[in-house]
Amino acid sequence: MIPDSASEPHVLREYALLADGQRGALVGPRGDISWLCLPGWDGDAVFATLLGGRGMYTVTPARRSVWGGYYETGSLIWHSHWVAGSALIECREALAFPGDPRRAVLLRRIIALHEDAEVDVLLRPAADFGTAKLRSAHRVQRGWRARLGPIRLRWTGAGSARLSGPPGDRCWTDHLRIAAGERHDLVLELADTELPDEPPDPEHLWAATESAWHREVPDLADAAAPRDAMQAYAVLRGMTGRSGGMVAAATTSLPERADQGENYDYRYVWIRDQCFAGQAAAAHGPHPLLDDAVQFTAARLLTDGPKLAPAYTMSGEIVPRARELDLPGYPGGFTVVGNQVRDQFQLDIFGEALLLFAAAGRHDRLTEEHRRAIGAAISAIAEHRNRPDAGIWEIEERRWAHSRLTCAAGLRAVAACTATGVDAGRCAALADSLVAEVSLDSVHPTGRWQRAPDTPGVDAALVLPMIRGAVPPHDPRSMATFRAIRRELTVDFHVYRYRHDDRPLESVEGAFLFCGFTMALAAAQLGQPVTALRFFERNRAACGTPGLFAEEFDVAQRQLRGNLPQAFVHALLLESAIRLAPLQEWPDPEPAVGRPIHGKEAI
DSSP states (O other): OOGGGGGGOOOOOOEEEEOOOOOEEEEEETSEEEEEEEESSTTTEEEEEEGGOOOOOOEEEEEEEEEEEEOOOOOOOEEEEEETTTTEEEEEEEEEEETTTEEEEEEEEEEEESSSSEEEEEOOOOOOGGGGGGGEEEHHHEEEEETTTEEEEEETTOOTTTEOOOSOOOOEEEEEEEEOOOEEEEEEEEESSOOOSSSOHHHHHHHHHHHHEEEEEHTTSSSSSHHHHHHHHHHHHHHHTTTTTBBBBBBBBSSTTTTTOOOOOSEEHHHHHHHHHHHHHHOOOOOOHHHHHHHHHHHHHHHGGGGSSSEEEEOOOOOOOEEEEOOOTTTTTTOOOOOOGGGOTTTTHHHHHHHHHHHHHHHOOOOHHHHHHHHHHHHHHHHHTTTOOOTTTTTTBOHHHHHHHHHHHHHHHHHGGGOOOOHHHHHHHHHEEEHHHHHHHBOTTSSSSSBBTOOOOGGGGHHHHHHSSSOOOTTHHHHHHHHHHHSSEETTTTTTTTSSSSOOHHSSSOOOHHHHHHHHHHHHHHTTTHHHHHHHHHHHHHTTTTTTOOOOOETTTTTEEESSSSHHHHHEEEHHHHHHHGGGGGGGSSSOOOOOOGGOOOO
């Protein structure tokens, strides 16, 4: 049977994500589903061994084994693969896609690929982060039904499972023997509403899920890394719900540094991250991810205008206040739900929104409602341009150069796109004014951009407005900034955000994978294809077997840090893979600095 050690967490690079748009689950190498919240992303956990809770759902070989796995290309259908002696066993698993907002359906198909297979199964649900225990459990046709507080449960294909344990901690266990070449389906339904009368047909659910993924994820064969690009798109699509909102990450409270206590809840929609995802999709074509991003961002702008919050719930509500839970947490951290970002002002999100709308306009995807949202963003920039903000890194309020330059880039983008319907002259003049202000108060004596008027260090975020067109790519301030980031913030093509103090970079925080991909785009725009591809490939490799990326990469230990998967990293991987594809055809040596990608001056 499954030992107690099966509930222990793994290093983050070993987890795979299952997602249906409405929620997500993490699967570990022992076949342990250790994280799933209901009814949606920011709901309470039913499976939470990731953070030291009791709830888990495991399908694992009964014999000593080694693990591997893979996604079906362009989907979040995962295959756990085990070699157990001379037997080969797989568990094909997915959340039925697209998801129902009220009901999660977990599909697990155990397959004996070579020789007979024996697997142990454990289902120990514990709703409300473990406070709502199993009750009213009874056998039904081919399985079981039960209640967990407000959650209704049905487990089909588990007719031989046994229910045992004390009243407050009951679980099902089973030992399955599957003949060579055969398979066994388990279907777990969890809902906060009444379940359908009849249990679902696994064949129908698998066929519908396969078809939906094939329909939703475009063929990216022309990208620099086609399989990884399609996987990144699938991750972003799996984290995008019916509202059009995309959560920043599937998890909460995974520490960014094991010794720093930096724990945050990212199960909400960050406007900036949503804009990054939409722009990445637009780099390839007018795909649904672009429309989703525009829809959600426009709705929030029209509702809140200059009071646009940095983040919202999937339904567009304000993010709840941060509070700690009585769970042990992932090793090195503690458990928190909610986020303090609800009280912040971030100026750059208005510029990112304009960049998103301009990208949609170039594909003729704007409506009159979207154009009104563009007007709201422009007005907010004009009104708040001199207001200190928390910036992209959500720290102390200052007049961050990145925030103001990003707004300038957004204004230039909508001015250059006739489909936006803006007063191009007014937008260009406002952009010129913002750049002039930053030039007066945030140019370092060495000629590069600095973080803020009173903060002279360099910041990796400053390449973003450069590649988006705040100033031309050959502008000497941008070129000096790029060189300074390479010199001061880059270690073996891994990029750190900024220097906190005199300590070595890697002793303070992990490298930011997002910054590595933006440096790849900047190098391409500056006509340095070899450098661009080196940044791209180095950061693309900073993942585990499932190919998922967290926010940070611990260079010394080669480990992922922070919540998983981090959407904006996948967004920049996707965009980089699309935009860097032509570089593979450029000859060496590197062409002269200033050669634009695709013949354009801004990405």
